[in-house]
Amino acid sequence: MDTAIIPADEAGIALGAALLREGRLVAFPTETVYGLGANGLDSGAVRAIFEAKGRPADNPLILHIAHNDALDALVREVPETARVLMAHFWPGALTLILPRAACVPDIVTGGLDTVAVRMPSHPVARALIERAGCPVAAPSANRSGRPSPTRAGHVFADMDGRIPLILDGGACAVGLESTVLDLTGVRPVLLRPGGVTPEQLLPYLPDLHLDAAISRPMAEGEKPRSPGTKYRHYAPTASLSIVVGAPELAARAMAGLYDRAETEGSRAALLVTRQLGALMGDRRCYVLGEAGDSAGMAAALFDSLRALDADNIQVAYAQDFHAGGMGLALMNRLSRAAAFQRLDAATVIAELAAASKE
Numbered sequence: 001m002d003t004a005i006i007p008a009d010e011a012g013i014a015l016g017a018a019l020l021r022e023g024r025l026v027a028f029p030t031e032t033v034y035g036l037g038a039n040g041l042d043s044g045a046v047r048a049i050f051e052a053k054g055r056p057a058d059n060p061l062i063l064h065i066a067h068n069d070a071l072d073a074l075v076r077e078v079p080e081t082a083r084v085l086m087a088h089f090w091p092g093a094l095t096l097i098l099p100r101a102a103c104v105p106d107i108v109t110g111g112l113d114t115v116a117v118r119m120p121s122h123p124v125a126r127a128l129i130e131r132a133g134c135p136v137a138a139p140s141a142n143r144s145g146r147p148s149p150t151r152a153g154h155v156f157a158d159m160d161g162r163i164p165l166i167l168d169g170g171a172c173a174v175g176l177e178s179t180v181l182d183l184t185g186v187r188p189v190l191l192r193p194g195g196v197t198p199e200q201l202l203p204y205l206p207d208l209h210l211d212a213a214i215s216r217p218m219a220e221g222e223k224p225r226s227p228g229t230k231y232r233h234y235a236p237t238a239s240l241s242i243v244v245g246a247p248e249l250a251a252r253a254m255a256g257l258y259d260r261a262e263t264e265g266s267r268a269a270l271l272v273t274r275q276l277g278a279l280m281g282d283r284r285c286y287v288l289g290e291a292g293d294s295a296g297m298a299a300a301l302f303d304s305l306r307a308l309d310a311d312n313i314q315v316a317y318a319q320d321f322h323a324g325g326m327g328l329a330l331m332n333r334l335s336r337a338a339a340f341q342r343l344d345a346a347t348v349i350a351e352l353a354a355a356s357k358e
């Protein structure tokens with residue numbers, strides 16, 4: 001199959017909508033990441049998404065809608081909390097998990113009794129859904145396990161030959177996925193941090209609970225609340241570790257680790273803030289953004305993870321960028337890309353010093 005990339009203008013959107021109505025797949029921009037869309041009420045079309053991505057069948061999809069009214073047909077009830085959140089955060093990067101209506105195919109929900117729904121704010125996504133006239137099931141448009149795509153070129157790199165059409169709407173503003181919030185239990189549970197931060201949600205959800213899987217790997221045999229959290233994700237080919245410690249300690253540890261990797265013949269790189277990068281001399285650095293600008297760094301993360309692969313990096317070390325706001329989502333994605341490998345900067349410095357005396 002030939003994969004066309006065309007501008008996400010009127011004609012592009014019309015073609016995309018026509019393909020969706022025929023049960024075909026279309027990749028399109030949203031404000032978070034590029035989505036791989038299909039008619040969400042057509043099981044056969046949705047099955048093609050799983051095939052194109054190589055996605056495990058038990059990992060459910062988000063249904064995207066263009067108007068609040070479209071929600072009622074997809075869910076059995078809309079709790080008052082959901083109405084309040086929709087009023088404040090839709091359209092936008094917030095996905096709500098609600099009790100699923102009978103018309104939603106099993107393949108969309110992975111057989112769960114709940115369904116994920118979101119209204120994107122990107123004008124191309126909205127227009128495409130509207131023109132298609134159906135809810136659009138869409139995961140991120142990457143091959144399963146790869147970093148999510150934030151540009152049309154990323155989608156092409158993963159999906160060339162697997163889908164008929166990519167609508168190019170430029171770079172995604174948020175750059176990582178939506179926040180996934182489960183409203184089906186007694187307390188609201190944040191399953192995946194994303195474009196809407198816990199700080200933004202708390203005024204409306206004082207009893208918000210953060211799912212444990214956000215900041216640690218799943219234990220053997222543990223049943224995740226969000227099936228997606230059990231898979232390794234966002235991973236570059238390079239072996240990636242996070243170096244934890246105050247900036248000046250982290251800088252010394254990262255310089256030492258980089259130099260050791262290069263001495264051993266590996267191609268190394270560092271993922272850093274501009275401030276730390278300035279201390280790294282001519283070592284190969286991927287600068288995510290200014291220290292403290294977690295939204296800016298979040299927007300740059302997936303692009304940098306893909307650049308590691310494109311530049312044939314074998315070993316990479318990232319700073320611990322944690323800060324408030326988007327920092328939680330940024331570190332969640334980075335930790336998963338690093339398979340939760342964390343190194344303590346002070347310990348690293350001591351070990352490198354001991355090794356150099358041997």
Ligand code: TXA
Pocket residue numbers: 030032033034035036059060061062095097109112114115116118120138139140141176177178179180191192225226227228229
């Ligand atoms: O920003 C986004 O959310 C992007 C754009 C395209 O909208 N989409 C996206 O989809 O990230 P995907 O499939 O890559 O991630 C959806 C996440 C997965 O972790 C999945 O397990 C979870 O949402 N999810 C979907 N339905 C669920 C359900 N009924 N219960 C619990 N988790 C669910």
Ligand code: MG
Pocket residue numbers: 139140148
């Ligand atoms: Mg994804």
